[in-house]
Amino acid sequence: MYRRSTKQRLALAALIAASATVITLDFRQNPGGPVRRAQDWAVSVVAPLQDGVGRVLGPVGSFLGSLTEIGGLREENAELRRQNEDLQSQLRRYPETVRENERLLALLEEKDWSQGAKRGARVIGVGPSNYEWTAFIDRGKAQGIGEGMAVVSAEGLVGRVVLAAESYSQVLLVMDPEHAVGSRLSGSGQTGVLEGRGEEDLRFDFIDPEVGIEVGETVVTSGYDKGIYPPGIPIGRVTSSRRAASGLQQIAFVRPFVDFGKLDHVLVLLESGPIPDQAG
Amino acid sequence: MRRFAVFSLVLLTAVLLQTTFFARYVTLFGITPDLILVVVIAFSILEGPTVGATTGFGGGLLRDLLVAAPKGLTGLAYLIVGYAIGIGRPYVQSTSVLVPVIGVFVGSLAGSALYVILTALLGEPVFSLARIARVVLLTAIYNTLLVPFVYPVVRKIASVYKAEKVYKW
Numbered sequence: 063m064y065r066r067s068t069k070q071r072l073a074l075a076a077l078i079a080a081s082a083t084v085i086t087l088d089f090r091q092n093p094g095g096p097v098r099r100a101q102d103w104a105v106s107v108v109a110p111l112q113d114g115v116g117r118v119l120g121p122v123g124s125f126l127g128s129l130t131e132i133g134g135l136r137e138e139n140a141e142l143r144r145q146n147e148d149l150q151s152q153l154r155r156y157p158e159t160v161r162e163n164e165r166l167l168a169l170l171e172e173k174d175w176s177q178g179a180k181r182g183a184r185v186i187g188v189g190p191s192n193y194e195w196t197a198f199i200d201r202g203k204a205q206g207i208g209e210g211m212a213v214v215s216a217e218g219l220v221g222r223v224v225l226a227a228e229s230y231s232q233v234l235l236v237m238d239p240e241h242a243v244g245s246r247l248s249g250s251g252q253t254g255v256l257e258g259r260g261e262e263d264l265r266f267d268f269i270d271p272e273v274g275i276e277v278g279e280t281v282v283t284s285g286y287d288k289g290i291y292p293p294g295i296p297i298g299r300v301t302s303s304r305r306a307a308s309g310l311q312q313i314a315f316v317r318p319f320v321d322f323g324k325l326d327h328v329l330v331l332l333e334s335g336p337i338p339d340q341a342g
Numbered sequence: 343m344r345r346f347a348v349f350s351l352v353l354l355t356a357v358l359l360q361t362t363f364f365a366r367y368v369t370l371f372g373i374t375p376d377l378i379l380v381v382v383i384a385f386s387i388l389e390g391p392t393v394g395a396t397t398g399f400g401g402g403l404l405r406d407l408l409v410a411a412p413k414g415l416t417g418l419a420y421l422i423v424g425y426a427i428g429i430g431r432p433y434v435q436s437t438s439v440l441v442p443v444i445g446v447f448v449g450s451l452a453g454s455a456l457y458v459i460l461t462a463l464l465g466e467p468v469f470s471l472a473r474i475a476r477v478v479l480l481t482a483i484y485n486t487l488l489v490p491f492v493y494p495v496v497r498k499i500a501s502v503y504k505a506e507k508v509y510k511w
Contacts, residue, residue, distance in 0.1 A: 261372025
């Protein structure tokens with residue numbers, strides 16, 4: 063009844079061939095390749111527009127966001143009370159911890175991550191997909207930002223820069239499954255790898271089965287991942303843990319400190335990033 | 343040519359709204375609707391398989407360039423959905439409002455499922471089947487809820503910039 067015209071078939075074939083070309087080019091990508099240039103171009107064109115649209119829609123979005131939260135307020139209130147008690151008790155131990163930290167850092171000749179040069183940036187948009195988690199910020203190469211640099215907020219670790227265009231950058235968030243970071247449990251000092259799992263809690267692998275893991279324990283970066291992240295950046299809090307099926311390790315689940323839904327201002331650590339010797 | 347420029351502008355607007363508004367603020371259970379796919383399906387219902395496939399490819403590719411995943415996969419997935427919906431449309435002899443509603447629901451299920459399959463084939467990290475099913479289903483439901491807002495806008499634009507048979511290029 064409805065015969066396909068040759069023109070339609072040709073258009074379909076041409077578009078499929080074009081997709082296959084893009085997929086192949088990207089798969090065999092070398093830095094500076096055509097797909098990479100297209101990406102730079104897309105970010106440079108879209109980001110300024112995002113910046114503008116975001117300024118208009120941001121307040122509307124925040125308002126809508128707050129509407130959906132009303133139902134959870136009571137629960138959140140109880141949770142905050144509980145947290146407050148926890149924090150009060152932790153606060154009493156704080157001065158002692160600071161002294162200990164200073165002493166240990168001096169021993170290790172390690173630099174405190176919060177001391178180095180930083181660049182403030184604003185989040186202007188986020189990745190469009192349900193399978194990957196990125197954010198766009200309004201600072202780029204021109205402001206000294208490079209790929210691989212760590213991004214933090216006042217709450218803790220946000221992620222790392224994966225694409226730096228001229229005046230905008232894209233940040234891979236810790237909740238993305240491609241994101242893995244060498245981490246340390248603050249209580250036991252156990253190190254392992256923390257991986258993103260989307261909107262679910264992060265997964266902390268390779269914990270010694272003998273080690274006790276406390277719910278609520280803080281997880282920080284260990285600084286062991288080829289120097290991408292400086293050690294000591296807070297990431298999140300343990301929500302649960304279990305023994306792996308093999309029984310040879312434990313797995314903990316960690317809720318990030320950063321509320322990625324409300325991410326607004328971030329800091330890029332300009333002295334972080336892969337160590338040049340190893341990158342080449 | 344004007345048609346091409348206007349349709350491109352519609353897609354770019356969808357990408358901007360998706361990245362600054364929907365993906366950022368309109369999330370339920372951590373899942374966001376996919377405005378770009380809704381626009382693509384609306385185009386293919388209204389304008390047929392060729393426009394459906396072209397907008398699917400264009401919108402998908404632009405989306406690809408903004409995600410930290412292999413490039414070209416969304417373009418391929420959305421162009422197939424755009425073409426298939428456009429092919430299927432004339433067989434449904436109805437002008438009911440249910441046409442875009444069902445079209446967007448089915449197209450969104452197919453589009454996001456196809457994308458997941460393609461990424462898995464390229465060796466990207468695979469989520470649990472339960473999560474994939476949840477994302478695919480919720481995306482389709484949220485996308486369907488956008489139809490009353492998006493479809494009339496696309497229909498209006500498509501009717502203003504109709505393909506003119508007289509000037510055949």
